[in-house]
Amino acid sequence: MLRMLYDSLITDHRYQEAVWLLHSEGYDNEAHRLEQWLMHSMSSVAAVAKEKLGGGATRTYLVTLANGISGVFKPRQYNPSANMYSEAGAYRLDRLLNLNIVPCTMIRKVHFFRHAGSFQYFVARARLASSLDEAQQTRPLAMLLLDFLMDNRDRYPGNYMYLDAMDKMLAIDNGWGLRGNGIVETIKGYCIDRRNSRQRREQITFPVDQRFDARLFVNLQNLKVPAILHSFIPLIGTTATLKLLDRYTIVLQALMGQLTGSENPASCPDPHVRDYGSGT
Numbered sequence: 001m002l003r004m005l006y007d008s009l010i011t012d013h014r015y016q017e018a019v020w021l022l023h024s025e026g027y028d029n030e031a032h033r034l035e036q037w038l039m040h041s042m043s044s045v046a047a048v049a050k051e052k053l054g055g056g057a058t059r060t061y062l063v064t065l066a067n068g069i070s071g072v073f074k075p076r077q078y079n080p081s082a083n084m085y086s087e088a089g090a091y092r093l094d095r096l097l098n099l100n101i102v103p104c105t106m107i108r109k110v111h112f113f114r115h116a117g118s119f120q121y122f123v124a125r126a127r128l129a130s131s132l133d134e135a136q137q138t139r140p141l142a143m144l145l146l147d148f149l150m151d152n153r154d155r156y157p158g159n160y161m162y163l164d165a166m167d168k169m170l171a172i173d174n175g176w177g178l179r180g181n182g183i184v185e186t187i188k189g190y191c192i193d194r195r196n197s198r199q200r201r202e203q204i205t206f207p208v209d210q211r212f213d214a215r216l217f218v219n220l221q222n223l224k225v226p227a228i229l230h231s232f233i234p235l236i237g238t239t240a241t242l243k244l245l246d247r248y249t250i251v252l253q254a255l256m257g258q259l260t261g262s263e264n265p266a267s268c269p270d271p272h273v274r275d276y277g278s279g280t
Helices: 002-011 015-024 028-044 084-096 141-150 183-189 197-202 214-222 225-236 238-259
Strands: 047-053 060-065 070-075 105-108 117-121 126-128 160-163 168-171
Touching: 002 015, 015 028, 028 105, 028 117, 084 105, 084 117, 084 141, 084 225, 141 168, 141 214, 141 238, 214 238, 225 238
Parallel strands: none
Antiparallel strands: 047 060, 060 070, 070 117, 105 117, 126 160, 160 168
């Protein structure tokens, strides 16, 4: 049954869904090989068509490659909500934690445009969460975690999607996350978020109706500081990477507190104190 479903996805060129299917069934090595091929194809194959997409504050295009793969391309632009490094960083974080909710994303040049930009695999059969009933728009634990770690304050039903075929929420449009100094005031200016730092820390006490994923907790524990530094400093710089490490320390301690029955957000470490040691 799994083989038939996988073959069907490949035949229909639904490669990202095939990757997620393999991961969900525990075939991580096979998923990784397919994902590597997909990323190589997306980064190296020439674009043959583009179509402007509507909605949102950023210039966004559906770009089709010569091999039939399509992706959402956001060229570098001055709109602060469009940040190709944040988009690519969200995918890197997704892979480090094996969240499987961010489609393949990279930075590349497309000859239709003057500047490089973020290029994210287009999951054609997914639909915006805003099309669902409000009761069905609940973000899964993996997305809550991703947004906290990225300090992404711009997540609403218009920028995450639902894939009916896999009963799965997808995190797209991640351009507000993983920023350095100065972005907070910019975001406030856009009236996206007005939480103070204490309220942001308290958000890590996830809703009690979320089913805790033990595998996700293990992935968090296994994530090492050098891996974060190696993956993110070349992409988003030292300042933003250290902020990511701060939030990672907070989320790990908070989830450990939930496991031990502690519900006091004040038990979280001060995000301005960095003492990573040789552990996490």
